[in-house]
Amino acid sequence: MPLNDDDFMRYSRHLLMDDIGEVGQQRLSDARVLIVGLGGLGCPVALYLAAAGVGQIGLCDPDHVDITNLQRQVLYRTDDCGRLKVDCAKQALEALNPGIVVSVFPREIGSEILADRYDLVVDCTDNLEARQIMNRACYSQEIPFVSAAAVVWEGQLVAFDFGHFRSLCFDCIIDHNSAEPMMNCANSGVVGPVLGIMGSMQATTVIRLLLGYFEQHGEMTRYDGKRGQWLSIHCNRNLDCPTCGSASD
Amino acid sequence: MINLLFFGRLGDLAKDAPTCIASLEPDTTPLGIRQMMKADHPELSKALSEPQVLVSVNKMIVKWDEPLFEGDELAFLPPVTGG
Numbered sequence: 001m002p003l004n005d006d007d008f009m010r011y012s013r014h015l016l017m018d019d020i021g022e023v024g025q026q027r028l029s030d031a032r033v034l035i036v037g038l039g040g041l042g043c044p045v046a047l048y049l050a051a052a053g054v055g056q057i058g059l060c061d062p063d064h065v066d067i068t069n070l071q072r073q074v075l076y077r078t079d080d081c082g083r084l085k086v087d088c089a090k091q092a093l094e095a096l097n098p099g100i101v102v103s104v105f106p107r108e109i110g111s112e113i114l115a116d117r118y119d120l121v122v123d124c125t126d127n128l129e130a131r132q133i134m135n136r137a138c139y140s141q142e143i144p145f146v147s148a149a150a151v152v153w154e155g156q157l158v159a160f161d162f163g164h165f166r167s168l169c170f171d172c173i174i175d176h177n178s179a180e181p182m183m184n185c186a187n188s189g190v191v192g193p194v195l196g197i198m199g200s201m202q203a204t205t206v207i208r209l210l211l212g213y214f215e216q217h218g219e220m221t222r223y224d225g226k227r228g229q230w231l232s233i234h235c236n237r238n239l240d241c242p243t244c245g246s247a248s249d
Numbered sequence: 250m251i252n253l254l255f256f257g258r259l260g261d262l263a264k265d266a267p268t269c270i271a272s273l274e275p276d277t278t279p280l281g282i283r284q285m286m287k288a289d290h291p292e293l294s295k296a297l298s299e300p301q302v303l304v305s306v307n308k309m310i311v312k313w314d315e316p317l318f319e320g321d322e323l324a325f326l327p328p329v330t331g332g
Binding site: 041126128148149150152153154155173178179180181185186220222227231234236 | 256257258260299300301303305308309310311324326327328329330331332
């Protein structure tokens with residue numbers, strides 16, 4: 001849908017930028033992005049992408065809001081406890097930006113949701129199995145996959161532009177037979193703003209990918225909030241990878 | 250000599266661990282360094298043996314059996330999976 005007069009006001013701070021402008025804003029408006037997981041990462045991702053004017057946003061999460069979520073999951077209010085996260089999030093995002101379309105999937109991620117012609121998938125989940133499902137679906141559909149995670153003071157971000165690069169994927173980095181680590185947010189805790197930082201980086205990466213400014217396929221960024229340290233590391237393709245091992249590039 | 254970096258919460262467990270290996274034996278690997286920690290730093294060694302711990306050499310993720318060379322920087326990265 002073309003930008004209207006209200007859009008020119010709403011997105012004026014994007015339109016002022018030469019490397020976004022009207023063309024870039026239109027790209028964001030035309031984009032369909034699926035956010036999987038509406039927890040500590042998914043909340044800032046959804047808020048920033050809705051505010052930025054990403055035109056169609058899918059939200060996938062089977063969980064209900066719990067009072068223990070409110071320390072970090074910034075989309076929800078105390079009165080939301082007991083409601084489906086995707087319903088609360090849809091209401092909040094549409095109040096923030098009535099010009100976007102928000103679809104909800106109150107269930108675990110599965111191939112039928114991923115098959116719905118998204119331009120990009122954002123992984124805000126907390127488990128390896130879901131990440132593997134998303135990674136493989138994005139690889140086969142040749143669409144970008146932006147994955148992040150956090151626990152205690154630490155965060156991780158890695159993104160793949162499968163439309164342009166056919167080797168190196170999430171399965172190359174984390175062995176597909178790996179067990180889940182012992183520490184997770186439920187048993188070890190997490191600092192809320194660390195999720196905000198990593199979720200904001202995910203949202204920025206999504207915007208970069210949608211606008212064509214992403215050249216760091218498979219580069220991992222790690223953040224240690226306790227010490228204020230960042231680390232960027234390159235990942236190698238795994239020739240035995242079950243997902244992309246046979247790719248020629 | 251190779252430098253060692255224990256990133257994030259591994260740093261809490263590595264306070265008394267060496268930050269470098271001065272004399273590198275031939276065919277030393279990240280796995281070998283982890284095993285070296287077992288006697289004097291059992292908690293650190295246990296944390297390094299968790300699923301999904303990543304290891305990088307000179308800012309490139311490698312396998313645990315990657316040979317190490319003089320001047321390498323070896324980093325251990327704890328698993329991060331929550332959301």
